[in-house]
Amino acid sequence: ANAYSLGAAPRAGMLIPLGRGVTLWPEVELGLTRFRSEMFIDADLTQRSLGIVVTPKAGVAAVFPLSRHVFFRVGSQLAYAVVVDDGDYGTTESFALSSDARLGLML
Numbered sequence: 001a002n003a004y005s006l007g008a009a010p011r012a013g014m015l016i017p018l019g020r021g022v023t024l025w026p027e028v029e030l031g032l033t034r035f036r037s038e039m040f041i042d043a044d045l046t047q048r049s050l051g052i053v054v055t056p057k058a059g060v061a062a063v064f065p066l067s068r069h070v071f072f073r074v075g076s077q078l079a080y081a082v083v084v085d086d087g088d089y090g091t092t093e094s095f096a097l098s099s100d101a102r103l104g105l106m107l
Contacts, residue, residue: 001040007033009055015063023063025075031055051085066103073102 009031061075
């Protein structure tokens, strides 16, 4: 089997101070990926896939400074994905809602 993909996902956000060091961080992202894969099952059968994935995302997080260079971030994100396969697989769609917590460094 062999495969490749090439994508980009530019993201924009804004820090909104809420007071006492707490900051709200809304973000939007638009991802675009082109992919191709081939799987050689035997000498007579090759499975090919070629398509595009479009993924818009929106999220919001709260950021809490722990020290001058360390912060804690907790947030949620809503994502929608459309996979358009030029081969036999057609178009698929999915929704995802996720939450996360991160410990980060500010440089």
